[in-house]
Amino acid sequence: MGKATVMSMLLLLFSVCTHAQSDLDDAFDKFSALYKQRFGQIRACLNPTTTRFSVCSPALRNDGNAPYILHHSKPTEKVVVLLHGLSDSPFYMRGIAQALFDKGMNVIVPLNVGHGQLVADDDMSDSDLAERWKEHLNDVIAIAPELGNKIYLGGFSTGGALVVDHYLHHPENVAGIMLFSGALALDSGVEKLSRIWGIQWIAGLLDGEYITHGPNPYKYPTIASFAGLELMEVINDIRDQLAQGKTVDVPVFAAHSQADSTTPISGIEDLLAHTTATNTFFVIDKGYKLCHANLVMNQAMVNDLHFNKQNVDLRDPCAVPTKNPLFSQMIMMMDSFVDN
Secondary structure, three states: OOHHHHHHHHHHHHHHHHHHHHHHHHHHHHHHHHHHHHHOOOEOOOOOEOOEEEOEOOOEOOHHHOOEEEOOOOOEEEEEEEEOOOOOOHHHHHHHHHHHHHOOOEEEEOOOOOOOEOOOHHHHOOOOHHHHHHHHHHHHHHHHHHOEEEEEEEEEOHHHHHHHHHHHHOOOOEEEEEEEOOOOOOOHHHHHHOOOOOHHHHHHHHHOOOOOOOOOOOOOOOOOHHHHHHHHHHHHHHHHHHHOOOOEOOOEEEEEEOOOOOOOOHHHHHHHOOEOOOOEEEEEOHHHOOOHHHHHOOHHHHHHHOOOOOOOOOOOOOOOOOOOOOHHHHHHHHHHHHHO
């Protein structure tokens, strides 16, 4: 092989690599712009890595609350958007995101509106909060084609409700849905309360100032009643779409605990009854007594929480975060799902 041929091949390889990185740089710029517009100021994150692009801001409680993208420095065949739950942060998607990244996928983990902030009172009491949640997810999903060809949508708790709602309104270009403790139904008391006329206005008054600091550095100490009612709006929208005859025509992976009293498993069962593709339902028996938020937790995440047990009511079995004892099995089932 002549020197000219070798040089031509090197130049071609350099051109391909540069183009791929340029494509990701554009996606990173768009991702950053979403949070610069929201917070007004962003900054470099501490402890950066070559495979993790994070967007930090002085407005956040800490860098663990920051949105991020796990990437392979080029577009991949499949890309996943993973949205966290109500009152928590992208930290809670860490174990699942890493598993998908290890499968060779780029993974986008956004920060939902009103979350992870030092001050969140204005956002979490905004009468347009549910719509802002939906708009932000739409904006993030619009970036996904630059990172991969087949787009999967995943969500934990409220994030699960929002990705299902997005699919029912915009089913195009979605290859599959993944739900972890998906909030497609709430405690019966909350559901009944949501039917009272004017209850959101009353809830906003009763909530008072939204408290963001507590024993968990990556989750607010309480869920405001107003925000829970905004979630109920999303759930009701999903139910209305299904009642009108819409179906989910892409494969669904759902992992849920039978002991989950926050988001009863019946909501997932109802959704799966309106699907047409082959689904994977990972059910954790009620005998494990696995709490809602702990389904997405592995031991490494529990260790990294450095949860402060002081001033916590230890009589509540869900007060202190613990690992999902079947986390590895859940990931194995998820891996099999995305392989198909």
